[in-house]
Amino acid sequence: MKISQTAIVIALAFLASPAHGESVKALLKAKDCMVCHDVKKDRIGPSFRHIAMSFAGFQNGRLMLINIIHTGTGPDAGEMPYHWGSTRMPPEAVRVPVDDVEAAQMVDYILSLK
Numbered sequence: 001m002k003i004s005q006t007a008i009v010i011a012l013a014f015l016a017s018p019a020h021g022e023s024v025k026a027l028l029k030a031k032d033c034m035v036c037h038d039v040k041k042d043r044i045g046p047s048f049r050h051i052a053m054s055f056a057g058f059q060n061g062r063l064m065l066i067n068i069i070h071t072g073t074g075p076d077a078g079e080m081p082y083h084w085g086s087t088r089m090p091p092e093a094v095r096v097p098v099d100d101v102e103a104a105q106m107v108d109y110i111l112s113l114k
Helices: 005-016 018-030 048-055 061-071 100-111
Strands: none
Touching: 018 100, 048 061, 048 100, 061 100
């Protein structure tokens, strides 16, 4: 089954729309991401814009960020190519769970902020 170019354009327009951005912001808030992160300002964790700029140069940055959402950045998470300060993101086992679709939506939004 082929996806038409029109369907792709419509899907991309939806993902870039302010309404979609607002729904992802609500998701980030519901999953308690906003406790440590902000869109524009570094807080306990880096701002989403700072994350976007830092991971923009990685070819697999999207997948890396999805993995970080699931594993956190603590000592059991493996080697992090770039990390901010000494505060670590706890593993998902002690945070509000995020499924793969939600993680992808979050990361796509965050990477759009660069």
